[in-house]
Amino acid sequence: GKEDQYATAWLELSNVTKGLNLEFRWIGPEGAIVFTNDVHVPDPRTQGAEYYSTFRLGQQFTLTETDYYKDPKEKPGLWKVEVYIEGKKELEMTFTVEKPPGCLIATAAYGSELAPEVQALREFRDGIVMNTKAGNYFMRVFNAFYYSFSPKVAELEAQHEILRSFVRIAIKPLLIVLSVGSRIYGLLSLNPELGIIVSGIVISSMIGAIYAAPALTLMDRILKADRRIYRKASLAFSLLLVSGLVLLGTGEIFYKPSLLMSGSTSLVLTTILLSAIFTFNLILGLIDLVKKHVSLARVPKRRTLAEGV
Incomplete structure (x- = not known):
């Protein structure tokens, strides 16, 4: 079946x-x-x-x-x-x-499916994610998205060394993130479904902080968006995250593929976005703090009456 x-x-x-x-x-x-x-x-x-x-x-x-x-x-x-x-x-x-689909973008970047970095990506996918219900059904959604554009990206990589170099640089943090996720999954391996959910939340949070937050910061600098938008977005994404957990949990209990796919996808995306917004606010706070210290350092000290005399 x-x-x-x-x-x-x-x-x-x-x-x-x-x-x-x-x-x-x-x-x-x-x-x-x-x-x-x-x-x-x-x-x-x-x-x-x-x-x-x-x-x-x-x-x-x-x-x-x-x-x-x-x-x-x-x-x-x-x-x-x-x-x-x-x-x-x-x-x-x-x-x-059928042969499992390859990591096309990574393979093109490193030049071989046998490259250690490509093997690490494949081992995490096939050895951990695909061996759980939640991970398996998430990958069905992810693959439908990933393989809709990755062949074209791989073709461009084959033609441009600078693009291959950029992808290799971009993949390095992801390898660290997946390594952390693997360790977390290993600690919870007695319950693989719980392990992949917790690992997925941690991985999604780190991806949001590393990849999505800088992009959000740059976009905000260009568009000068109202900060209240981010508070409203955080609330909406939090509700979606809870909904995703409920759908995923229900799908796990009753083994409903549609709930497993929608729940896992919602959980991953909302976690990435919430992490990006949180990191973005943290970056803005640090920028404001640095500006404040710089402006204070530039203000000349007032001379006292004694110094004037």
């Missing part, structure tokens, strides 16, 4: 007149048997009975031309399911495990 992330091979038997022994063999792209499942069809006679074997592939696989899942655990390529009845091969089914 699409949501339970299992591949299932079905076999329908009609007019069975005796007990039968079935064997389902799941064979990987290299020809090795990965999993076998023995099923006994009982007597008495069964009319039109269905028997099946289910194999958990992980997060993504392809059963038809239009039904795609990508799986970082299993080897990409053409898989087979062979069905044996009383030791004789009677049926063969095939499906394809």
Whole structure:
């Protein structure tokens, strides 16, 4: 099924007149048997009975031309399911495990998928985020957005060294952020769903402070926006953050994909924006403080009467 992330091979038997022994063999792209499942069809006679074997592939696989899942655990390529009845091969089914999408922008910046920085990004995605329900469904939304523009950015990087250098500089703080997130997730790994939520909040906060806050500060310097707008925005984003947590929690409890996607996305975006506004206000406060000290230093001291005499 699409949501339970299992591949299932079905076999329908009609007019069975005796007990039968079935064997389902799941064979990987290299020809090795990965999993076998023995099923006994009982007597008495069964009319039109269905028997099946289910194999958990992980997060993504392809059963038809239009039904795609990508799986970082299993080897990409053409898989087979062979069905044996009383030791004789009677049926063969095939499906394809797709290769996980690459980190196109980072790969173009560093020149290889094997670069340590690219590997670190992929390991965090495939080894941590994709192994949780909340993370898995967030990545579906993120991938739809990311892969809508990343191929074009990667093409531009291939043509301009200065752009590759800029991306490498921009990625370095992200690697530190993800390293912190990995450590937090590790501390809460006994409850992976809680771990990815807490880790996601911390990572989003740091991304907001490092990347979004400077952009917001620059935009404010240009537009000279009314500061009251930021207070109103903070309140609105806080309400959205709480709503995101509620949606995400409900999705976790009842395993509702739509709630998991909307809740995780809302949580990440609102956390980034709130962190950006908080950091922006902190930056403005520091700027005002520096200006105040500079202006005080420039004010000449008043001469006392004694000094005048």
